[in-house]
Amino acid sequence: MKQIHFTTETELNSILDASDAAYKIFSRLNVDIRASFLEEIAAQMLLIQTAITETASQETNLPLQRIESEFIRTIHQLKSYAANCRLGLWMDVRIDTKDSEPGTTLNDLRKTYLGLGTVAVFGASNFPLAYSTAGGDTACAFAAGCAVIVKAHSAHLQTGLLVSEAIEKAVDLFGLPKGLYAQVIGKGNEIGEQLVMHPKVKAVGFTGSYSGGMALHRLAMNRKEPIPVFAEMGSVNPVYLFEGFLSKHTDLVAGWYADSITASMGQFCTNPGILVGIKSTWLDLLIEKLSAKIDKVSPQLMLHQGIADAFRTKRNALINTNGVRLMTTDIETDHSLKAIPSLASVDAKLFIENRALHEEVFGPLSLVVVCENYEEMTLVANIIEGQLTATIIADEDELSQHPAIEEAIKDKCGRLIFNGVPTGVQVSFAQNHGGPFPATTDSRFSAVGADGIKRFSRPVTYQNYPEALLPPELQNSNPLKIMRTVNNKMTRDSI
Amino acid sequence: MKQIHFTTETELNSILDASDAAYKIFSRLNVDIRASFLEEIAAQMLLIQTAITETASQETNLPLQRIESEFIRTIHQLKSYAANCRLGLWMDVRIDTKDSEPGTTLNDLRKTYLGLGTVAVFGASNFPLAYSTAGGDTACAFAAGCAVIVKAHSAHLQTGLLVSEAIEKAVDLFGLPKGLYAQVIGKGNEIGEQLVMHPKVKAVGFTGSYSGGMALHRLAMNRKEPIPVFAEMGSVNPVYLFEGFLSKHTDLVAGWYADSITASMGQFCTNPGILVGIKSTWLDLLIEKLSAKIDKVSPQLMLHQGIADAFRTKRNALINTNGVRLMTTDIETDHSLKAIPSLASVDAKLFIENRALHEEVFGPLSLVVVCENYEEMTLVANIIEGQLTATIIADEDELSQHPAIEEAIKDKCGRLIFNGVPTGVQVSFAQNHGGPFPATTDSRFSAVGADGIKRFSRPVTYQNYPEALLPPELQNSNPLKIMRTVNNKMTRDSI
Known part of the structure; x- marks a missing residue:
């Protein structure tokens, strides 16, 4: 059993200073590095698999076998987001070169996606691994180039600490700034509310109840700077x-x-x-x-x-x-x-x-x-x-x-x-785990599948920008060899 | 000069009943028809070009030449959204067939995008054509398969009525339900507020001031069912x-x-x-x-x-x-x-x-x-x-x-x-007209470029669904011949 330390507001402020600084470095690393980092988290979790699954089973009353399959799923998710991060389709790279349509394309425009900043992740009680500390939201946020602060779920604190250790080891091994990941722990809802209200938090991922999701959504929307909240709040699945x-x-x-x-x-x-x-x-x-x-x-x-x-x-x-x-x-x-x-x-x-x-x-x-x-x-x-x-x-x-x-x-x-059952959410590219309100707070996004990364990233267009200073995915030579839409045609070719 | 009629709350209710019913029909028409409808709006506007440009110039004090170039831009936008609607890349069609990854893809999943419902559009005073009645937001909403209600801008009511006529003629010519498009007019802000608060409105597009955009955003977020608002609220463009x-x-x-x-x-x-x-x-x-x-x-x-x-x-x-x-x-x-x-x-x-x-x-x-x-x-x-x-x-x-x-x-x-100037927003695929708060209420979206359509649509995944009942973009034969991601590879091939 690890000691539980409740995060103070002062600690929260320094955690967020560090995460903001870490985001600025991490978001500029190319998708290959971010993908390898996700794979390293999976590798670190595999090293302590037994400790994680036994602890999670004890904390949640879920049978060990069920937790073991959730563990495998979580590892698959991390690897799948890594693969998709590298594949780069989620960045929807678009390039319109100058004069490709005479009279219209007077400038060279190149669009890619940039992480939003620090993402606050609120995990679910019913999925202590797949929708928690190193679950889908965390994987998506890292893939997008964001820093992550997880609000630990009080129902599985020890599991959260173990998984956090795995993430922190991956951060260390990759020489990334320590601020890239942190977990905060609170007695009640206060620390979560402080997190969502903090000016350095730029997005929220939540999985849980309608009342919990809506409380955070309302807080986030009524901030001076509203921030996007993707809250998956369950449903009756008729x-x-x-x-x-x-x-x-x-x-x-x-x-x-x-x-x-x-x-x-x-x-x-x-x-x-x-x-x-x-x-x-x-x-x-x-x-x-x-x-x-x-x-x-x-x-x-x-x-x-x-x-x-x-x-x-x-x-x-x-x-x-x-x-x-x-x-x-x-x-x-x-x-x-x-x-x-x-x-x-x-x-x-x-x-x-x-x-x-x-x-x-x-x-x-x-x-x-x-x-x-x-x-x-x-x-x-x-x-x-x-x-x-x-x-x-x-x-x-x-x-x-x-x-x-x-x-x-x-x-x-x-x-x-x-002709099937709704339970069992396949983790693959074409999956959508979202839906109209009140199932989620924003039906335009999904918590599962590569497009989940889009929740935490935003488009940026470079106009007539010097080739050497463009991010790799926008450079003429296409060094990442990703699929891009160049003058309205999809291609992996260089320009 | 056309007579101005102020919309009453009772009228608003019947307008929204009609638009909701129209959405249900229109959203199921395939992208070819939606694209042709956008082109017809452009054609109808061209038939009354002089009346529109002269009226807009009189109402806004903008020189006729400036309005004429905005007219051309608006026609280009409608055609460009039509082309992109047809091209179908915005739908990000993903198909994972059963057993394409043994052990993982146990089901056949196919993802496409569906319009959100009725979209309320608030046009800008400074762009009476390109960001108003038949401007980018309206074009995006139609392309997504939504119905549109425009809140007429009081600074160019006559222009709005003329352009509305063109849209209504296109609706008639295509035999679409009349409720697909309506314009509402009010003396103050009340009708706009009623529109945003109406349960049958499912999204809002706004171009204008910070105070106006934030007022609508706060209303929309504090509804019983929060709805997405994309408000472009300007900036200082350093x-x-x-x-x-x-x-x-x-x-x-x-x-x-x-x-x-x-x-x-x-x-x-x-x-x-x-x-x-x-x-x-x-x-x-x-x-x-x-x-x-x-x-x-x-x-x-x-x-x-x-x-x-x-x-x-x-x-x-x-x-x-x-x-x-x-x-x-x-x-x-x-x-x-x-x-x-x-x-x-x-x-x-x-x-x-x-x-x-x-x-x-x-x-x-x-x-x-x-x-x-x-x-x-x-x-x-x-x-x-x-x-x-x-x-x-x-x-x-x-x-x-x-x-x-x-x-x-x-x-x-x-x-x-x-090395250029920020004014002059090229309408092309790689454009991004958006940005971090307070430039917009959601930096993850753009008001210009084909991805603008995404503001008003949401993913839906079909699991093991009968081929004959799938929307055309998801059928094996790929009748629309669009680019799709099939088992993680982009292709126009049939399955």
Whole structure:
């Protein structure tokens, strides 16, 4: 166990002076160096893998196996951001040479991206590795050329300290300024608020609750200098069940969703919290099979007391709502940290009227919304707020017969899944982990995938600038050999 | 003269119902159709070119010749956004096929961009065409697949009505829903505020003053559902004069800047408001020549009374500031709408201490900041706030001898110009018209160039989606023949 030191406001000021100075050096290093640095963080984490995974498992109550796969994912993320940083597509390099379009291009313009400055990262309780200290936000910020200050999550402080050590070793090994990375620790919310309000912080990455994300967003927006906040605040990830597919594959769907709802005690931001179906024997059968499977999942410890208490309160409020039917067995748990995996159902009419039923219950619970017909399903799809994901379970031809539902669903989500489950966020180039408010504070960005780097960088155009003083990605010879748009054509060629 | 009708709140509600419905149809049309629609707006404007340019010139006091070139620029912008909309690079299409990276890509993911919804556009007084009704923001919003509501600028209502007619004709000719475009008119700020607060408005584009932009930004951020605001709020566009180049080209630089400071009575957001030089005979000579040239420019009418009054007040405050020296002749004007082209100077020590001197004086005025040496110039570059542009006037080798100044300048601007003037914003792919706060409310975006479209669109990823139901840009056959990133490689090939 490492000693916990709470950061004072004076310390915070010197941390930010150092990070600002470090940013000025780091942001000018080329993408190859930044990429290698990310790979070094991964290497340093691998050296202390067992310590990290055991500590994280102890701190979060998540099974070691689950943490081990998250560790592998985190290493993959770091390497993937490194590869993409080097590939350079995120910089969208554009070059318009003088007179390439006579009468229009009177100047030579060259555009690249520059890191915003110091980024404050607030990690998630449910992903102590992949969305925390050296998680996606930190990797994106470093790839963009930013300095990073992580606000340690109180639910996994020891894990955070171990991972911070790995980052600090990488900083040392690369001879980078120590200020490039720091972690701050506070007893309550105060240190996080001071961080977001600090004039030297230029952007915020957050993963967590709606109330936490919005509190930071409002602070940041009402600063004298507003700064961008990307807050991923979870969602209910609605699943729309069409009759044709369901009637043929009830077992399959029940199996998919029993796992998806209860895996890691439902503590995923992409957990399917609402299943929308059409009143039918098939839906009854699905509910029956799903309830039976969920009943077989024994209550397990949740991440921490706050989350366990919130789940209990929200679950109880839900199942005691007039018109809501609990479909699983209402057992007692033997521990206040344990959650009861649950399935409930409600008629769409009631769901549409009662906004409280649309809210996320973070944990192993789904609400089946029973619609009279597809018109009612369209109403539900239209009334539901912005989501990280939405899922359509359907035969292809029946989906194409209901374009209004498909359109309504599409307008509300960042990722649209066909015949699958929303849990399991693949880390690859085409991924989008974002979505319309209130899923995130800015639907134009993603927390996963190479474009996540864009959250923390801004375009700069050089006009008629001397070749020798241009950053390498803009030089005629294209020394980084990246793909560039030169006079509206994509090419790796030199100019 | 067309009759002016002030939009009521009830009318605003029905306008927004219609625009929301129109968005749902328009956003699903493919980029070819959206591009052709933009071209049709240009064609419709060309049919009434004389009426538009004469009206705009009368309403803004800008010379007809200046308005005519702005008209041509506006047509070029519409065509350029159409071309870029069709080219499709702004959609950053990414496709990761299943098993392209075994163990990682377990799903087929395909990412494209979707318009945000209805965009509210607030045009600028100084660009009644290029940054107004059918200006860059409107073109970007349509290209993204959004509906547009323009808040008419009270300084050029008749121009706005004429251009609106052209847009409405294009809407009709394309058989698009009428709600796709509307203009609202109000006596004060109220209608604009109602627009920004309306739940069916999903983004805001603004070009104008700091106070106007920040008022809308704060409203939008404190909505129940915050929405993105891109406000371009102008800047002082500092120019850094290095001794070597200046000593050899004093005449040339004086000529460039006399024009750049006084063209259109300095009413450009990229007007060079601050010139930073090193105390020397060369700088004295530049000031002398520049003052003589500026003195020869006769006072002309400004855009409207509010802008003329603000210029007079701010100019007087500046030249009456202790330590500020007026270098041009302090003449009287014969009309309260006329501005006196002016040059003043101040020592850097005083400039650094007095923040009021850093503020934009919108009009034909520049302040020369006289530094003792390059260290003081570095201090000035570090203390200046975020800017749309910064300009370096230097020999290449002397610039490379002062990396600290160059770095400080780079961190504060969206466009960095070498040996030129900041006025004249080339409309091409590599352009960036944006910059760190307070130049804009979000430095990650640009108001000019194809990436401007990104302000009003968001990524959506389709997971394992049926081929036939994918938008065309994501289909295997690549029917739009756009460049896509397939399994981390850029290609136009089909899959």
